[in-house]
Amino acid sequence: MPKIQGFAAPDARSPLAPFSFVRRKPGPEDVLIDILYCGVCHSDIHQARDEWGGAIFPMVPGHEIVGRVAAVGTEVTRFAVGDIAGVGCMVDSCRTCKPCRDDLEQFCDRGTAWTYNGTEMDRTTPTYGGYSTGIVVPEHFTLKVPAGLDLAAAAPLLCAGITTYSPLRQWNCSPGDRVGVVGLGGLGHMAVKLAASLGAEVTVLSTSAAKGADALRLGAHAFESTRDRATFKKLAGHLDLIIDTISAPHDYNAYLGLLRARGVMVLLGVPPQPTPVAAFSLITRNRRLAGSLIGGIAETQEMLDHCARHGIVADIEMIPIEYINEAYDRMISGDVRYRFVIDIATLRG
Ligand code: NAP
Ligand code: ZN
Ligand code: ZN
Numbered sequence: 001m002p003k004i005q006g007f008a009a010p011d012a013r014s015p016l017a018p019f020s021f022v023r024r025k026p027g028p029e030d031v032l033i034d035i036l037y038c039g040v041c042h043s044d045i046h047q048a049r050d051e052w053g054g055a056i057f058p059m060v061p062g063h064e065i066v067g068r069v070a071a072v073g074t075e076v077t078r079f080a081v082g083d084i085a086g087v088g089c090m091v092d093s094c095r096t097c098k099p100c101r102d103d104l105e106q107f108c109d110r111g112t113a114w115t116y117n118g119t120e121m122d123r124t125t126p127t128y129g130g131y132s133t134g135i136v137v138p139e140h141f142t143l144k145v146p147a148g149l150d151l152a153a154a155a156p157l158l159c160a161g162i163t164t165y166s167p168l169r170q171w172n173c174s175p176g177d178r179v180g181v182v183g184l185g186g187l188g189h190m191a192v193k194l195a196a197s198l199g200a201e202v203t204v205l206s207t208s209a210a211k212g213a214d215a216l217r218l219g220a221h222a223f224e225s226t227r228d229r230a231t232f233k234k235l236a237g238h239l240d241l242i243i244d245t246i247s248a249p250h251d252y253n254a255y256l257g258l259l260r261a262r263g264v265m266v267l268l269g270v271p272p273q274p275t276p277v278a279a280f281s282l283i284t285r286n287r288r289l290a291g292s293l294i295g296g297i298a299e300t301q302e303m304l305d306h307c308a309r310h311g312i313v314a315d316i317e318m319i320p321i322e323y324i325n326e327a328y329d330r331m332i333s334g335d336v337r338y339r340f341v342i343d344i345a346t347l348r349g
Contacts, residue, residue, distance in 0.1 A: 001022040001023065001024070001025050002022065002023045002025075002026075002032060002134050002136065003020070003022055004020065004021055004022065004023055004128075004132050004133050004134050004135075005018070005020055005132065005133045005347050005348065005349075006018075006019045006020070006021060006060045006128060006131055006132030006133070006347065007019060007060065007131040007132070007321050007324060007347070008057075008058040008059055008060045008128075008131075009048040009049075009057060009058065009059045009061070010057060010058050011057050012048070012049050012050035012055060012057070013049075015325040016048065016061075016131070016324050016325055019058055019060060021060075021128060021132075023128075023134060023135065023136045024120070024125065024136055025136075026071055026072075026073055026136050027073055028073040028074045028075040028076075029073050029075050029076065029138045029139055029140070030072075030073045030076070030136050030137065030138055030139070031069055031071075031072055031073070031076060031079050031085060031136070031137055031138070031139055031142045032069070032070045032071040032072070032134060032135075032136050033065070033067040033068065033069055033070065033085050033087065033134060033135050033136075033137065033142070034067050034068050034069075034070045034133065034134050035065055035066075035067040035130055035132060035133055035134055035135060035344045036066055036067045036068060036151060036152075036344055036345070037065075037066045037067075037151060037152040037155040037341050037342065037343065037344060038062040038064055038065050038066075038129075038130035038131055038132075038155060038341065038342045038344060039062075039064025039155040039156035039158070039159065039160065039186070039314070039316075039339050039340070039341050039342075040062075040064075040186075040319075040324070040327055040328075040331070040339065040340040040341070040342065041063060041064060041156075041159050041160065041186060042185065042186065042187075042247045042269075042331055043063070043159070043270070044061035044062060044063075044129075044328075045328050045331060045332065046247070046270065046272065047059065047061060047116075047117045048061050048328075051272040052270065052272060055117055056117050056118070056119075056126055059116060059117055059128075059129075060116055060128035060129050060130075060131050060132050061116055061117070061129050061130075061131055062115070062116065062129035062130030062131040062132070062342070063087070063088055063089040063114075063115040063116065063129055063130060063158065063159050064088070064130065064155045064156050064157075064158040064159045064160065064339075064341075065086060065087040065088070065115075065129075065130035065135065065155065065158060066084065066085070066086050066145055066151050066152070066154055066155040066158070067084070067085060067086075067087075067134075067135070067344075068082060068083070068084060068085070069081050069082060069083045069084075069085050070134065072139075073139075075139075076139045077139070078139060078142075078144070079139060079142060083144075084144075084145045084147075084151060085142050085143065085144070085145065086142070086143035086144070086145045086154070086155075086157070086158050086304065087115060087130065087135060087137050087141065087142060087143065087158065088115070088143065088158035088159055088162060088294065088300055089106070089114060089115055089158075089159055089294050090105055090106060090112050090113065090114060090115060090141055090294075090297070091113050091114070091115050091120070091127055091135075091137050091138070091141050092112075092113035092120060092121050092137075092138055092141060093105040093106075093108035093110070093111075093112045093113060093121070094108050094109065094110040094121065095140065097109035097110060102296075103296040103297065103298040103299065104296045105141075105296050105297055106293050106294050106295070106296060107293075111123075113127060114127060115127060115129045115130070116128055116129030116130075117129075130342075130344075131321065131324065131342060131347075132344075132347070133344060133347050133348055140297065141297060143158065143297070143300055143301055143304060144301060144304065145304060146304055146305060146307075146308035147308075148308055149304075149307065149308055149313055150313050152316060152318055152341050152343070153313035153314050153315070153316050153341070154304075154307070154313050154314075155314070155316075155341050156186060156190065156313075156314035156316065156339040156341065157190070157303065157304060157307055157312075157313065157314065158300070159294065160186045160187045160189075160190045160314065160339060161190050161194070161303055161304070161307060161312075161314070162294055162295040162299065162300045162303050163187055163190075163268055163292070163293075163294050163295065164187055164190045164191035164194055164195075164243060164245075164268065165190075165194050165295065165299070165302075165303040165306070166292055166294065166295035166299055166303075167243060167266040167268065167290075167292040168191070168194055168195055168198060168200075168241075168243070169299070170266075170292065171241050171264050171266065171290075173195055173198045173200050173241060174198065174199065174200070175198070175199030175200070176199065176200070176201065177195075177198075177199075177200045177201065177240045177241060178200070178201050178203065178238060178239045178240045178241075178260075179191075179195040179200040179201070179202050179203070179239065179240065179241045179242075179243065180202075180203050180204075180205055180235075180239040180241070180242040180243070180255075180258060181195065181202060181203070181204050181205065181220070181242075181243050181245070182205045182206075182226075182242060182243065182244040182245060182246055182255060183205075183206065183207075183244070183245040183246040183247070183269065184204050184206045184208065184211045184214070184215060184338070185245060185247070185331070185334065185336060185338060186314070186336065186338055186339040187243075187245035187268055187269070188204070188206075188243075188245040188338075189214075189218055189314070189315060189338035189339075190314060191243045191245065192204060192215065192218040192219050192220050193218055193219055193312050194303075194306075194312065195219075195243070196218075196219030196220070197219075197306070197310045197312060200241075201221045202219060202220040202221055202222075203220065203221065203222040203223070203224060203235065203238075203239065204220045204222070204223045204224070205224050205226050205231070205235075205255070205258075206223065206224075206225065206226060207225070207226055207227055207334065208334055209225050209227070211223070211337075212225075214315075214337065214338075218315070232254055232257060232258065235258045236257055236258060237257075237258070237259070237260050237261075237285070238258055238260065239258045239259055239260065239263055240259075240260060240263050240264075241263065241264050241265075241266070242255055242258065242259060242263070242264070242265040242266065243266055243268060244265060244266065244267050244268060244269055245268050245269045246269045246271070247269050247270070247271060248269075248271050249271040249272075249273045249275050250271070250275065251275065252265070252267075252275055252277050252281070252289065253276075253277060253278050253281040256277075256281040256282065256287050256289065257281065259285065259287045260285065261285040261286055261287075262285070262286045262287070262288070263285070263287055263288070264287075264288045264289075264290055265287070265288070265289050265290070266290045266291065266292050267289070267290070267291045267292075268291075268292060277289065314338065314339045314341075315337060315338045315339065316338075316339050316340070316341045317336065317337060317339070317340050317341070318340075318341050318342075318343050319340050319341070319342055319343070320342070320343060320346035321342055321343075321344070321346045321347050322346065323340075324342065327340045
């Protein structure tokens with residue numbers, strides 16, 4: 001039983017603090033990974049503070065994991081000790097239902113085993129995430145991190161990368177398409193890089209005027225402030241696809257007005273409270289409002305390989321684990337350029 005050092009939220013109102021626990025003994029299909037880096041996703045904050053309801057405590061967040069394989073089970077064929085491996089938002093699923101067979105493990109009919117704030121498929125063993133020194137994951141849910149990618153900067157690809165890559169692919173983002181990226185944080189900056197790599201003309205829509213120069217450096221063609229109401233007039237009917245990554249409640253109707261006829265707005269951000277959508281926002285010009293949840297394991301591998309081919313990783317600020325509570329506060333105020341990544345060596349002491 002691997003002994004693990006981690007950081008956990010003891011309840012929804014207390015700061016994260018040191019927490020030791022044991023992982024299950026690796027079985028024949030499992031990979032034991034010594035974690036090197038873990039990205040900090042805004043979903044970690046929503047869940048550690050129980051903003052979505054139903055949180056399980058103590059909670060060890062973290063689902064942007066890169067590490068080194070420390071042991072493999074007897075039936076593991078794709079990984080060997082010493083390999084670099086990645087783990088994202090899922091650690092198991094039934095693997096036999098229709099969604100699982102269709103490479104959509106995130107929609108498993110029997111309930112996906114999430115990397116943390118969930119249970120293993122036995123529905124009793126709690127799962128603990130990547131703010132920890134090690135993790136045991138079935139080979140099927142373990143990703144190959146292509147050689148050549150900076151390992152710390154690759155960690156955010158495991159959630160922010162796949163979450164933005166998948167809707168760009170679902171809506172067939174193609175050269176010349178006008179893509180709007182709303183909110184320039186962890187997901188948003190990956191959406192800019194990935195949409196640009198697919199040949200799109202990207203416009204960033206942000207509340208933070210100070211991020212304008214970064215947006216262009218990341219690959220956007222234009223940057224517009226959403227604090228300026230004139231932006232919504234100027235861009236009315238202009239965009240083919242909007243990728244909305246805002247983590248807090250905001251007016252979807254205002255952004256829907258920026259779509260061309262039959263354009264699509266995809267919600268990725270999960271504000272804790274609902275927001276009304278006026279029928280006219282959609283009926284006018286046959287606009288579409290969609291959502292997207294991470295991506296399946298095969299698509300996650302495809303995204304990692306795409307990133308390796310295009311030299312894409314996240315822009316990161318590396319932090320020691322002790323900084324995690326301050327990092328959360330900075331993310332809530334939009335002050336991150338553009339993903340915090342925890343150096344897990346700081347947990348080993
Ligand atoms: P993040 O790094 O904190 O970025 C969110 C950005 O949203 C901020 O940088 C800010 O951008 C903007 N924003 C924040 N508060 C705002 C407000 N009150 N009004 C307007 N804009 C605001 O967060 P993230 O890690 O990218 O995650 C974003 C959201 O996606 C979260 O809700 C997270 O839970 C969700 N998520 C969903 C999936 C999925 O599968 N669908 C996967 C991962 C995460 P500007 O400064 O540019 O305005
Ligand atoms: Zn995430
Ligand atoms: Zn299933």
